[in-house]
Amino acid sequence: MSSKRMVLPRAAGVALLLLPLGASAQPAPRVADYTLTATLDPVRHTVRADGTIHWTNPSTVAVRDLWLHQYLNGFAGPRTYFMRTRSGDAWPAHPPHWGGLALETLRADDGTDLLPTATNDPAVPDDTSQLHVLLPRAVAPGDSITLAVRFTATLPEVVARTGYDGTFHLVAQWFPKVAVLEADGTWAHFPFHANSEFYADFGRYDVRIRYPRGYEIGATGPRVEGPAVVDGLLEERHVLEGIHDFAFTAWNHFRHADRTINRVEVHVLHAPGDERGAARTLDVMAGALPAFERRFGEYPYPVLTVVLPPPGAEATAGMEYPTLITIGAQWWTPRRVRDVEYVTLHEFGHQYFYGMLASNEHRYPMLDEGFCEYATARVMEDLFGRGGPVLDLPMLGPRFDTWAWEALGSAAIAHPLPLTLGADEYPSWDRYGEHVYSRTAIVLRTVERRVGTRLFTEILREYVDRSRFRHPTPEAFYAVVRERLGVPWEAFVRTAFETPWRYNLSVSEAVSARDPDGHWRGRALIDRDGPFDLPVNVVFTDVRGRRTVVRIANDRPLTVVPYDGPAALRSVAVDPEDTLPLEQRRIDNARLADGLAAPTLPLVARVAYWVALALGSVGP
Amino acid sequence: MIRAWLSTGGRSGVVLGIAAIEMALAWLLGLAATAALTRTLAHSPVGYQALHLAGGRWLGDLLALHAHAWEPTAALLGVALVAWAAAWLLLGGMLPVLGATAGVRLHRAAAESLRRAPTLLGLAAIAGLGFALAAFAGYAATGWGERAAALRLDVRAITLLGWVAWPVAGALAWLIGVWHDLARAHAMARGKTALQASGAAAFQMVRNPVATMATAAGFGLVAWAYVGAAAALSGLLEARTSVAAVVTLAVVQHLVVLGRVHARMKWFAWLGGRIAAAKTE
Numbered sequence: 001m002s003s004k005r006m007v008l009p010r011a012a013g014v015a016l017l018l019l020p021l022g023a024s025a026q027p028a029p030r031v032a033d034y035t036l037t038a039t040l041d042p043v044r045h046t047v048r049a050d051g052t053i054h055w056t057n058p059s060t061v062a063v064r065d066l067w068l069h070q071y072l073n074g075f076a077g078p079r080t081y082f083m084r085t086r087s088g089d090a091w092p093a094h095p096p097h098w099g100g101l102a103l104e105t106l107r108a109d110d111g112t113d114l115l116p117t118a119t120n121d122p123a124v125p126d127d128t129s130q131l132h133v134l135l136p137r138a139v140a141p142g143d144s145i146t147l148a149v150r151f152t153a154t155l156p157e158v159v160a161r162t163g164y165d166g167t168f169h170l171v172a173q174w175f176p177k178v179a180v181l182e183a184d185g186t187w188a189h190f191p192f193h194a195n196s197e198f199y200a201d202f203g204r205y206d207v208r209i210r211y212p213r214g215y216e217i218g219a220t221g222p223r224v225e226g227p228a229v230v231d232g233l234l235e236e237r238h239v240l241e242g243i244h245d246f247a248f249t250a251w252n253h254f255r256h257a258d259r260t261i262n263r264v265e266v267h268v269l270h271a272p273g274d275e276r277g278a279a280r281t282l283d284v285m286a287g288a289l290p291a292f293e294r295r296f297g298e299y300p301y302p303v304l305t306v307v308l309p310p311p312g313a314e315a316t317a318g319m320e321y322p323t324l325i326t327i328g329a330q331w332w333t334p335r336r337v338r339d340v341e342y343v344t345l346h347e348f349g350h351q352y353f354y355g356m357l358a359s360n361e362h363r364y365p366m367l368d369e370g371f372c373e374y375a376t377a378r379v380m381e382d383l384f385g386r387g388g389p390v391l392d393l394p395m396l397g398p399r400f401d402t403w404a405w406e407a408l409g410s411a412a413i414a415h416p417l418p419l420t421l422g423a424d425e426y427p428s429w430d431r432y433g434e435h436v437y438s439r440t441a442i443v444l445r446t447v448e449r450r451v452g453t454r455l456f457t458e459i460l461r462e463y464v465d466r467s468r469f470r471h472p473t474p475e476a477f478y479a480v481v482r483e484r485l486g487v488p489w490e491a492f493v494r495t496a497f498e499t500p501w502r503y504n505l506s507v508s509e510a511v512s513a514r515d516p517d518g519h520w521r522g523r524a525l526i527d528r529d530g531p532f533d534l535p536v537n538v539v540f541t542d543v544r545g546r547r548t549v550v551r552i553a554n555d556r557p558l559t560v561v562p563y564d565g566p567a568a569l570r571s572v573a574v575d576p577e578d579t580l581p582l583e584q585r586r587i588d589n590a591r592l593a594d595g596l597a598a599p600t601l602p603l604v605a606r607v608a609y610w611v612a613l614a615l616g617s618v619g620p
Numbered sequence: 621m622i623r624a625w626l627s628t629g630g631r632s633g634v635v636l637g638i639a640a641i642e643m644a645l646a647w648l649l650g651l652a653a654t655a656a657l658t659r660t661l662a663h664s665p666v667g668y669q670a671l672h673l674a675g676g677r678w679l680g681d682l683l684a685l686h687a688h689a690w691e692p693t694a695a696l697l698g699v700a701l702v703a704w705a706a707a708w709l710l711l712g713g714m715l716p717v718l719g720a721t722a723g724v725r726l727h728r729a730a731a732e733s734l735r736r737a738p739t740l741l742g743l744a745a746i747a748g749l750g751f752a753l754a755a756f757a758g759y760a761a762t763g764w765g766e767r768a769a770a771l772r773l774d775v776r777a778i779t780l781l782g783w784v785a786w787p788v789a790g791a792l793a794w795l796i797g798v799w800h801d802l803a804r805a806h807a808m809a810r811g812k813t814a815l816q817a818s819g820a821a822a823f824q825m826v827r828n829p830v831a832t833m834a835t836a837a838g839f840g841l842v843a844w845a846y847v848g849a850a851a852a853l854s855g856l857l858e859a860r861t862s863v864a865a866v867v868t869l870a871v872v873q874h875l876v877v878l879g880r881v882h883a884r885m886k887w888f889a890w891l892g893g894r895i896a897a898a899k900t901e
Contacts, residue, residue, distance in 0.1 A: 273776030401675025571665035587681035598667030600658035608650030609873035618705035
């Protein structure tokens with residue numbers, strides 16, 4: 001295998017490569033264009049860069065200031081806002097080597113030096129992840145200003161998706177990035193919080209990366225020039241429009257595997273010896289790209305780079321940047337343990353729910369992580385069959401489906417919070433995760449189960465199409481739900497997203513007795529704990545196997561459902577079709593009639609066998 | 621041939637007795653560990669089959685529903701295992717006694733084992749030290765392997781070298797286990813002290829390495845083959861819920877436990893025979 005990737009087509013093809021393919025339908029706005037030349041020093045672990053930021057005011061009001069995010073400063077020391085807000089063991093408390101972003105030059109296009117008057121956010125002490133810049137002139141709506149920048153990014157030893165390990169470098173959040181100016185003229189700026197990801201405006205990124213010989217790099221966007229030798233270093237140029245961030249990776253031991261899938265050049269960069277992981281990644285992408293395009297519309301970029309970080313750099317795995325994702329997996333896991341597949345699908349899904357849509361990940365993390373989690377499970381099911389099995393080893397017992405995993409994650413929430421909280425409003429990483437990922441996904445799954453996969457796919461597709469390159473809020477999704485499903489469904493989604501809830505249905509009693517006329521009469525008690533008035537089926541099964549289905553309104557805490565049949569009642573089940581996967585428990589949705597009991601001895605026998613093996617290991 | 625393999629030289633009753641005790645205890649612990657689960661599953665129309673349905677959702681529900689019970693259940697099983705291991709420290713002479721002399725009753729062997737408890741504890745302490753050293757060697761070798769592999773930066777080599785270290789440590793632990801069996805056999809058959817038995821066992825391993833190791837490996841492999849066969853069958857039948865499948869699996873799993881005790885008895889009978897022959901010489 002060659003150590004250099006195939007050189008991409010140049011000249012005439014270049015112009016086409018720069019534009020996102022979906023741009024013809026709804027072009028991405030060009031709010032913040034970055035033209036940078038960056039030089040990686042892999043010995044000092046620094047990136048020195050200079051260039052320009054061309055910013056156009058997308059709002060309806062003139063502004064005289066501007067906010068820059070300098071998120072690499074989240075790793076500048078133990079007292080930064082990022083390090084103060086980390087919870088549990090989500091990220092290391094003290095990387096052995098801190099990093100940071102030193103902005104050396106910041107000049108307006110009239111030559112004004114902007115650094116002397118620039119300040120960090122006084123509301124966030126000890127934190128330099130934001131820079132408030134006063135402009136020398138007002139920038140009217142639609143007008144632009146060009147800032148000249150020069151800076152040095154010092155990478156930390158890998159922590160939270162960024163940094164270096166030995167000679168491996170994952171260079172992310174490495175440049176000063178303009179915050180989003182909302183339509184009403186307010187700046188959506190925020191310090192780098194440990195729960196939070198990012199929010200930025202679309203633009204054209206034209207980045208020249210210089211790096212020592214012997215290294216191979218992977219970067220956002222297609223390579224349009226190079227690698228060529230410049231000043232003793234290799235230089236290559238990556239250019240892409242319709243994106244809102246830029247990251248790259250460099251290592252002197254990368255191997256690569258490439259494949260063209262649905263016209264997209266997919267490059268996998270991996271460690272020596274991880275050829276199997278790379279092949280699996282390409283195989284899953286061969287299914288994922290068509291599946292995502294079928295459900296969520298065209299992937300608008302010509303490339304995708306998937307990075308499998310080497311051992312030691314695992315903290316950079318499982319992250320998304322425009323057209324560059326990092327995944328993590330062990331090369332030796334069996335194919336039926338679908339960890340590679342799951343993570344690849346999830347991170348690729350972010351090219352839609354983060355990349356193209358670019359919702360505010362800080363304010364509404366559920367819109368990217370939760371919707372992406374739903375999309376992941378949906379495509380897992382498309383590719384691997386019913387339930388989207390993520391663990392499918394019969395030798396080890398039960399199969400685990402992605403949907404079941406999401407449902408259990410949501411059900412595990414002990415103290416519910418609204419899903420529309422900001423990332424910094426969740427008190428811990430765990431509580432952030434269980435709400436934002438699992439509960440959001442399972443709410444969407446519930447709507448899908450109620451209205452049908454086909455219709456819900458159309459709804460999500462419409463939301464994605466309308467929101468492409470538009471920074472959607474939950475209102476954008478509510479609007480599509482209202483138009484396609486009506487006000488009651490909008491109310492359901494609003495309640496599920498915006499209020500804390502627990503929800504469960506259970507059969508608490510099932511009885512029948514023979515009347516003098518020979519009929520068996522009885523009742524089932526259906527308990528509802530939670531806010532949702534959604535009709536469900538109750539199924540009575542008698543001892544002869546005859547089933548009777550009764551539809552109940554399910555609009556009160558307790559519903560009494562009468563039974564009248566020719567034989568004694570054997571069991572009752574509420575919602576056996578599993579149309580409400582957001583339930584706290586499913587195991588109590590069905591029960592045998594009072595007085596009956598199911599055999600459980602085989603379970604005891606299995607446990608006894610394993611105990612006997614354990615006893616034998618310390619026995620005679 | 622099968623008959624020859626099954627024969628334990630008049631010790632079948634003893635083998636059945638020990639296996640029955642082991643299974644009875646396992647069943648008691650199994651019942652205690654699953655009591656809460658079975659109460660819930662008994663109300664379900666599909667009973668224990670719920671564990672295999674709904675892609676793990678019902679299993680997850682059960683685990684969450686009884687989350688409060690896991691800690692005491694794990695503690696119960698842990699205490700039971702420790703108590704069982706402690707009992708076999710004292711009864712560790714039973715199989716060697718039974719192996720050395722056919723026709724000894726179980727309670728006689730137990731009484732003899734208890735009488736020689738200090739010797740058995742001494743041998744167990746030496747073996748325990750050896751096991752700890754083997755574990756440390758494995759740990760150290762893993763670190764060395766990873767450091768060596770890291771120079772090549774080949775993730776497969778890194779993992780494989782890490783994996784190789786543990787089988788080597790496992791082989792060392794197995795050697796110590798064989799030595800421990802031999803030492804107990806010498807102690808119980810010839811009335812030697814712990815130190816004398818240790819020396820005699822080591823001497824036998826050096827003098828007859830091929831016969832001793834091959835026989836030990838043979839009996840060990842047979843015992844593990846039973847477990848492997850049961851695992852394969854379990855893979856085929858685990859998700860099947862017919863009565864025939866459930867009964868077949870349960871029977872096979874009980875036979876595995878019996879087969880393991882049987883193989884151990886045959887091994888100690890072989891050791892007893894060798895020691896008796898050496899004494900005659």
